[in-house]
Amino acid sequence: MGILSALFGKSGNKVAEYLDKDAVLLDVRSHGEYQSGHIKSAVHIPLPELKNRIKEIEKLNKPVIAYCASGMRSGSATNILKSNGIDAINGGGMNSLQGKLG
Template sequence: MGLLNALFGKSTNNVAEYVAKGAVLLDVRTASEYQGGHIKNAIHIPVQELGQRINEVKKLNKPVITYCASGMRSASAASLLKSKAVDAINGGGIGSLQRKLA
């Protein structure tokens, strides 16, 4: 596994698979970033709040694709979710993920 895959996950290959499994999109950017534009139907939980709001995500009972601006915060969020037994992948940055979902 390469360094980038270790840091960011292999989201390129897994996004379509996760969408097919009914995954929810989790936007982990700040409130102002989210208000400035987000992917339709995405759930917004800033990465700084995710630890305290993990049960909200667990209650969804669905796989999760995290995203942020560049992929760094979403990588942290996906890692945290996985450590709490949530099936999650890092979708990367919003622009990249939008292209993968198109």
């Protein structure tokens, strides 16, 4: 297993699968980053706020594709979500994810 696989998992090939399951796109970047551009349908919860706002995600009752700028924060977000029983994958960086959305 390479270092990137260890950090990000093999979620790249799962994005389409999660989109088919009506997954929520979760933007975990800062408020400023979000304001400068985001994926239109994304829910925005900055990573530092995620633990305190986990109930909001639970209420959606959908799987989650987390993303940020590079994939590092979304990896942390995915771990937080999974530890709270939420089906989630790391979608990686926003630009890369947008390419997978078509």
